[in-house]
Amino acid sequence: MRLRKTLWVDPVRPFTFVPVLRMLLCIALAATLYGCENSGTTQADVAKLTVWAHAGQESERATLQAQASRFNNTHPDLEIQLTLIPEGSYNAQVQAAAVAGELPDILELDGPFLYAYAWQGHLRPLDDLLSDALRADLLPSIIQQGLYQDRLWSVAVFDSGLGLYADRAKLLQAGIRIPTLENPWKEDEFEEILQRLARQDPDGQVLDLKLNYAGEWYTYGLSPLIQSAGGDLIDRRGYASADGVLNGPQTVAMMTTLQNWIQDNRIDPNIDDAAFVTHRVALAVGGHWNYRRYHASLGNDLLLLPLPDFGRGSKTGQGSWCWAVTAGSRQTKAASRFLTFLLDSDEVLSMTNANGAVPATRSAISRSPLYRPGGPLHLFVKQLEGGHAVPRPRTPAYPLITAEFQQVLDRIRSGGDVRATLDKAVQAIDREIEDNRSYPTILPSHEP
Numbered sequence: 001m002r003l004r005k006t007l008w009v010d011p012v013r014p015f016t017f018v019p020v021l022r023m024l025l026c027i028a029l030a031a032t033l034y035g036c037e038n039s040g041t042t043q044a045d046v047a048k049l050t051v052w053a054h055a056g057q058e059s060e061r062a063t064l065q066a067q068a069s070r071f072n073n074t075h076p077d078l079e080i081q082l083t084l085i086p087e088g089s090y091n092a093q094v095q096a097a098a099v100a101g102e103l104p105d106i107l108e109l110d111g112p113f114l115y116a117y118a119w120q121g122h123l124r125p126l127d128d129l130l131s132d133a134l135r136a137d138l139l140p141s142i143i144q145q146g147l148y149q150d151r152l153w154s155v156a157v158f159d160s161g162l163g164l165y166a167d168r169a170k171l172l173q174a175g176i177r178i179p180t181l182e183n184p185w186k187e188d189e190f191e192e193i194l195q196r197l198a199r200q201d202p203d204g205q206v207l208d209l210k211l212n213y214a215g216e217w218y219t220y221g222l223s224p225l226i227q228s229a230g231g232d233l234i235d236r237r238g239y240a241s242a243d244g245v246l247n248g249p250q251t252v253a254m255m256t257t258l259q260n261w262i263q264d265n266r267i268d269p270n271i272d273d274a275a276f277v278t279h280r281v282a283l284a285v286g287g288h289w290n291y292r293r294y295h296a297s298l299g300n301d302l303l304l305l306p307l308p309d310f311g312r313g314s315k316t317g318q319g320s321w322c323w324a325v326t327a328g329s330r331q332t333k334a335a336s337r338f339l340t341f342l343l344d345s346d347e348v349l350s351m352t353n354a355n356g357a358v359p360a361t362r363s364a365i366s367r368s369p370l371y372r373p374g375g376p377l378h379l380f381v382k383q384l385e386g387g388h389a390v391p392r393p394r395t396p397a398y399p400l401i402t403a404e405f406q407q408v409l410d411r412i413r414s415g416g417d418v419r420a421t422l423d424k425a426v427q428a429i430d431r432e433i434e435d436n437r438s439y440p441t442i443l444p445s446h447e448p
Contacts, residue, residue, distance in 0.1 A: 047078050049334045050104035052094070053079040054321065055084040059354040060180060064361040067350065071341050078334050098122045105340065107331040109154065111319035116396040118153045119439055124327045125151040129336040132342060137361045140320045140415045141384040143392045149442060152289070155339060156322035157348050158357035161288035161380030162221060163316065166303040170282035174200055181306045181314065181382055187229075190308040195264050198283050198345065206273040207261065208284035218409045219392060219402040221285055222258070224315040227390050229254040233405060234429065239395040240438050242429040246405075254310060255408070255418045264412055287317075288356050288380060295376075304379050316380075318389035320357060356386065396439050400432045 051068070055061055061084060068080040069288070079417060083104070085093050091113060097103050103122060117123050126146070135143070139159055146154040171178065174196045178192075179185045185193060197206040210217055223233055231251030234242045245251065261267050268275040276284040277297040284290070294300050306314040323342070324337045348364040352371075358380050359365045370377045383389050393401055406426040411421045433439070 023386045034444060037180050045077055047331060047334050048081055049078060049106065049331050049338060050083070052085060052104045052107045052337070053108040054090045054110075056087055056321075056415070057355065060077075060351070063351050063354040064266070067342065067347055071338060075097060075245055075337065078336060078337065084410060089188050098170055101328065102146075102330060103326040104336050105326060105331045107326055108321055109324055110323050111154070112392040112398045112402070113400060114146070114154050114324065114396050116149045116323065117324070118148045119216045119396040119442060121442065123153050123329055124329070125153060125331070126155060126339075127152050127334060129325065129339065130155065131340070134340060137363055138343075139358070139360055139362065139381075139384050142360050143388050144389075145319045145322060148394055154322035155343065156320060156326045157342050158352050158355065159322045159360055160220075161316075161320055161358050161377060161383070162224065162307070162308050162318075163216070163286070163379060164305040165284045165290065165294055166305050167276075167277060167279065167282045168300060168301040168303050170197065170279075171303070172201075174282075178303065179305055181379060181386070181388070184258050184306045184314040185308040187308065187310045194261070196255050197293055201282075202404060204265045204273075205280065206282050207266055208268050208270050208281045208286075210270060210285060211267065215406065216402060218406045221287070221315045222393070222409065223405065224317050224390060225258065225310060226251050226254045226292045228307065228312055228315040229310040230312045231443045233401055234393045234395065234397075236393065238438075239393065239397070242426045243399070246429070247419065247426045250311070252419050252422060255412055255422065259412045259415070259418060263415070288358060288377060289375060291370075292356060304377060306379065306383065316383045316389050318384060318391055373395060396436070398430050401429055404428050
């Protein structure tokens with residue numbers, strides 16, 4: 001009904017607007033309560049669960065929104081209130097909310113940034129919120145990413161895949177063998193391969209390291225080369241120092257090799273992000289997200305190979321966005337129900353079909369044409385299950401570690417002295433750890 005501004009007034013009993021409005025509100029309230037009573041659920045019965053997530057690619061956003069709607073439709077006593085925050089400002093907004101004590105019930109975090117929030121007391125462990133059957137279905141890399149101080153703080157519905165994409169035709173033309181995870185290319189063999197490919201390439205640039213990505217890619221995509229050589233970003237025995245590891249002989253040797261590849265003109269700068277799809281290079285280090293575009297360009301000539309073995313076996317990166325429950329949430333049972341819903345095989349496949357990532361559960365993998373045994377991306381699963389994947393350092397110092405490593409790569413690309421550059425990064429990382437007293441164990445007051 002639409003109320004007009006001009007109202008009829010009885011000369012004997014003047015009309016007043018407020019009583020009429022009160023009457024209408026009472027009628028509406030009575031109807032609402034009657035409807036809720038007859039549906040079996042009242043407004044007071046519906047619990048609200050606030051959820052924050054990053055606004056990633058459109059397909060991921062649409063999938064998550066659809067998942068929230070499906071959950072709400074099948075759980076009338078619980079309402080998911082989903083908020084999507086732009087990825088570029090996501091971490092800053094979450095940090096501000098944490099300081100202000102205004103975090104939601106469930107929070108999405110980029111995997112390696114999880115540990116700072118756990119140590120600061122902003123999260124609660126998930127150990128008692130996931131069933132044993134569900135945990136047993138998860139890939140070991142999902143558990144690895146979520147562990148900090150022997151507690152599980154996060155769970156993800158997908159993991160990432162990293163490998164070496166290759167142009168089969170170019171390899172065959174150069175007489176190069178196709179490696180396997182069990183028998184990857186060794187360091188000397190890989191150096192010979194680069195030279196052989198360069199001899200049949202007009203500009204000699206045969207390898208794409210995605211240096212156009214920069215940022216977190218440097219740590220995720222290139223630190224496995226260091227770990228394969230026996231180095232690392234930090235000493236993982238206590239995470240108390242990077243000295244002797246990040247600037248140790250194995251890391252110095254691998255970073256020198258990388259600098260030599262650049263200076264010897266073996267690396268395509270890939271400014272247009274098209275080095276591989278336009279057949280300028282035969283090899284490209286890349287992730288699961290590259291597969292669809294690469295396959296569309298190369299078809300059956302596309303190969304997915306393990307990264308070379310530089311002395312300690314072929315290694316790969318792992319980890320991606322994950323879900324955590326905040327310490328201040330009073331809806332832990334509801335949070336458990338929503339996380340369990342997201343990890344149902346149908347929902348896992350819904351998300352991984354949208355973003356192309358590795359499904360987080362073995363039951364979902366078995367139904368995935370891309371990732372099940374015999375699928376074109378099954379190598380990613382074998383790496384994650386077989387101990388080849390190395391999580392980024394599980395320490396609250398990680399944000400500084402990755403920032404320093406990114407600067408190391410930039411300086412080395414520009415011809416900087418490798419050992420001096422690594423020494424400078426070690427000093428900054430160790431100072432950060434010392435300033436935080438080596439990040440002592442989470443205080444009991446931070447427990448739920």
